[in-house]
Amino acid sequence: MYNKVFLIGNLTRDPELRYTTSGIPVARFAIAVNRFKKGGAAEGEQDVDFINIVAWRRLAEICGEYLKKGRPVAIEGRLQIRTFTGKDGQPRTMSEVVADGMQMLGQRSQPSTINSQQSSVEGGQKTEDKGQKTDEVVEDEIPF
Secondary structure, rough: OOOEEEEEEEEOOOOOOEEEOOOOOEEEEEEEEEEEOOOOOOOOOEEEEEEEEEEEHHHHHHHHHHOOOOEEEEEEEEEEEEEOOOOOOEEEEEEEEEEEEEEEOOOOEEEOEEOOOOOEEEEEEEEOOOOOOHHHHHHHOOOO
């Protein structure tokens, strides 16, 4: 099985950067992705999907620092569907994309590409952080 998602859209709000109880950064934001309707009288019209994105560790810090509402962005990641109990006690299901990579689009002559294994991007040069852990964080550690 293979779970890979590539999305291009505009941020609907500034990323919300928080930290788990163990100090791991996590950023949450959403992007609006246009899609064209096919067939019928509405052919050629656009519809919009709003996709929730979550980024972890260094990628989360970079998203929190550089991404702003309305900015076009490309996201690479995996689809995650999780269930939880809401405040009213009812079971809820949430789908989101866990970002592995992000590319800022527009405004600059050369877009910057950042993935979850990079620690910084300077002058177009990528620097990788070889000691970074890739283990998943337990849902109980999420502070929100």
